[in-house]
Amino acid sequence: MKQIRFLISPLPLILMVLFFVPNQSVLAETISLEKDAVVLSFDDAILQAMKHNAMLHQATLDARIAGAQRNQANAAFLPQVEAAYTALYTNNPLNAFGFKLNQRIVTQEDFSPALLNDPEFSRDYSAQLQLRQPLFNMDAILARRAASYAADSKKYIAKRTSEAVRFQVAQAYLQIALAYQNVEVMRQAEETAASFEDRAQGMFDEGMIQKADLLEAKAYHLKISSKLQMAESGIANSSDQLSLLMGLDIGTIYQVSIIHWDNPNTSVLDVMGRSDLLAYRSGLSAAKSMVQSSKMKWLPRINAFGSYQFNDTEAFKFQEDSYMVGVSLSWKLFDGNQNIQKLRIARFERDKVASKLLHEERTARADYEKASRQLRDLELELDHANTMVEQTDEAWRIQKNRYHEGLAPTSDLLRVQAQLAERQLMRAMTHFKRNLTIAYLRFLVSQD
DSSP states (O other): OHHHHHHHTTHHHHHHHHHSSOGGGOOOSSOOOOTTOEEOOHHHHHHHHHHHOHHHHHHHHHHHHHHHHHHHGGGGTSOEEEEEEEEEEEOOHHHHHHHHHHHTOOOGGGGOHHHHHSOOOEEEEEEEEEEEEEEEOHHHHHHHHHHHHHHHHHHHHHHHHHHHHHHHHHHHHHHHHHHHHHHHHHHHHHHHHHHHHHHHHHHHHTTSSOHHHHHHHHHHHHHHHHHHHHHHHHHHHHHHHHHHHTTOOSOOOEEOOOOOOOOOOOOGGGGGGOHHHHHHHHHHHHHHHHHHHHHHTTSOEEEEEEEEEEEESSTTOOOEEEEEEEEEEEOOOOSTTHHHHHHHHHHHHHHHHHHHHHHHHHHHHHHHHHHHHHHHHHHHHHHHHHHHHHHHHHHHHHHHHHHHTTOSOHHHHHHHHHHHHHHHHHHHHHHHHHHHHHHHHHHHTTOO
């Protein structure tokens, strides 16, 4: 009776091996095709994400906005033209006489003191074209340079976002493979639990075990069936996550391919050319330009201007024309310390960006070194895992032959089965970690 009871008791060990090994760390070697699953290659997933990913689309729009703002700063060089049509009515002595001068209708009688002091109702219809051309605005020129650097920064950020999306797609793609592997393991465990329950039912019917043993077997079978259902839901959850990354509607189940990546040929020097670091450097250049622009606000401004206009006593008639051109030099000597405070703010912003850049460069190097060491450790760990699986598989084969010959108890067979399952999952976990670390290394050096 003790031996029969032990036939059921190793089930907790099997469950512990199957359920307490992290699912995130298992990579399927073989994946069975689920019903109605859509076959999706890794390259197709990347292409879909590059076209439709919402986060990448927003980053691209940010880059375009920055480009438009840079073009907007061209006002420091380009002329400004404005057209206007004005209708004026007055009995003001000065303006009434001015209307007549602009209309070129002044006569000798208009100089009469009585008419000058008390003019009649006067009107003027004027069409005017005004032109303003900046000649020398050094602060605006440097502000335009800062806008150009800011636009470059946004372009690098968009590129880094693209690289981040690629890494997220790789992670989600591998996660789907993990979900399929989990289902495969759970199905095998469910079949084993069902066979244990059938055997326990037969033994109970023959009076060889107690009802408590039968109920325990049934409870374990139900528990594994529940875990199988959760594992199948994991396929849908992982597929929905990949759909979101690809910018598609959720609800599609994907069938993925097995991925084997080679060790990337990179060095820590490759990290310094990463897109996000280039974005910080462009941002620092923009901040420096804004400091220089704030300093240049103390210089005088030189601008040219001109106007051409028509004046008439009747609407929409253009009888008399005149023009005026000139150059103005303006120098704001004191503005209530606004320029001083703007300069201080610009310097603080520059120092902040410089500090952030230094921190990000150091962090990037540290992340790369850590991932490189982790990859080396995983390569060694994978070799050890392969050896352990081969040795345990051989032990399982020997133990199974001894069991069929009646030379080994069931408890020994189940113990070796549990060890083999555990080591196979450990090897799959190591394989998955290795692939994910390779993807992360490529992300760290902006390598697709």
